[in-house]
Amino acid sequence: MTAIATTRPRAALTEEARAELTALLGERFSTSGPVRDHHGKDESYHAAFPPDGVAFAQTTEEVSAIVTICAKHDLPIIPFGTGTSLEGGIAAVSGGITIDLSGMNAILRVSPEDLDVTVQAGVTRKRLNEHLRDTGLFFPIDPGADASLGGMTATRASGTNAVRYGTMRENVLGLTVVLADGRIIKTGGRARKSAAGYDLTRLFVGSEGTLGIVTEVTLKLYGIPEAVSSAVCAFNDIHGAVNTVIQTIQTGIPIARIELLDEVQMDAVNKYSKLDYAVAPTLFFEFHGTEAGVKEQAEMAAAIALEHGGVEFAWATRAEDRSKLWQARHDGYYAALALRPGSKGWPTDVCVPISRLADCILETKKDLAESNMLAPMVGHVGDGNFHLVYVIDPDKPEEMAEAQRLNDKMVARALAMGGTCTGEHGIGYGKMAFLEQEAGDAYAVMGEIKLALDPKNIMNPGKVVRV
Structure with a gap:
């Protein structure tokens, strides 16, 4: 259901607008190809749309001046931070000027x-x-x-x-x-x-x-907490891992992090980060608090895990060991891509009420098994949020179509369970159709708010809501 949805025609950067932006910013306004290309693409599989120019701002007042010029010339405006978004949110789908805020770093x-x-x-x-x-x-x-x-x-x-x-x-x-x-x-x-x-x-x-x-x-x-302890626990099956999460949350244990990696992701993490954990559904835990509090939290969580088929807790109490563990988790996206050199990643996420988490994950895993699509799963499952990365060749239409089918099905399932189409990736232009389904009549209200604040539709047009 991915679509680029904007009723705004592509704007042209006139010589007058170019001259005004150059007069304001000097060399900090660029229309060079490489700079524009860099600012039209995030870390997702979504198509790149370079802006017509990039303005590097250093103060709020400069941003205001840039926006004033763009509004005068009816030029779309796209803000840019580090370019790590995942739903096409920085793509200049209607052309215009990207405002790079990276220099505003005080x-x-x-x-x-x-x-x-x-x-x-x-x-x-x-x-x-x-x-x-x-x-x-x-x-x-x-x-x-x-x-x-x-x-x-x-x-x-x-x-x-x-x-x-x-x-x-x-x-x-x-x-x-x-x-x-x-x-x-x-x-x-x-x-x-x-x-x-x-x-x-x-x-x-x-x-x-x-x-x-x-x-x-x-x-x-x-x-900063007095004491921090992390642990890794493998499970016989993903059902036991998810039920451990649910019971841990429902018991009220004030856990700081609880991350799920399925067996496919664990295999990728081991290979990419040079680790040797079991290739099985696995939970990464972290506990924050006093020495006594962390010990009590960890013991309670370990007992719950063992009840649900957890094999054993492997502890990481030294700072360097914890850092290595969580860096491996954060590198999960790149580890997934390394399973298929030359591939691209289609990352996606949903979030559901914690009571429906097991059903949503297990049904999604069943779909993946039936399709033979390579799609490692990770999740911030303590709040019902999990992610897939479809590892694909974008030049193969059949792979793109299958990833789209599976993604549509997963999102529809999450919505039917009272969840959301995105727990943290945002909407961009990649999930606009899903937002319309999720929000219902409230979607039109979002559009009304958008037009009240941006009647010309120049602020990142073609994202979040159609106007």
């Missing part, structure tokens, strides 16, 4: 006493945590890629720590946003709660650049 303020920080949109999550290292604080949202915090906000990212710390939705306190007419607004604030007016912060979190461009973000921080 950490503007850290308040250890209030457990918050304000950063420019181009700061990456790893750089923020390096900066925070000596404060005893950290920012826990970890989507795997070293994404920019502006991009993570725009896509409502989450990751392996979401089961304990939540997603970007729960961790963004306030924003600075440039609207489609160039106005700069601030939403939210540093107070931990507010009943003042509409929650515009949550409106922009997850809007994927279709309502405005996020240029600054205020985030919650957390204390």
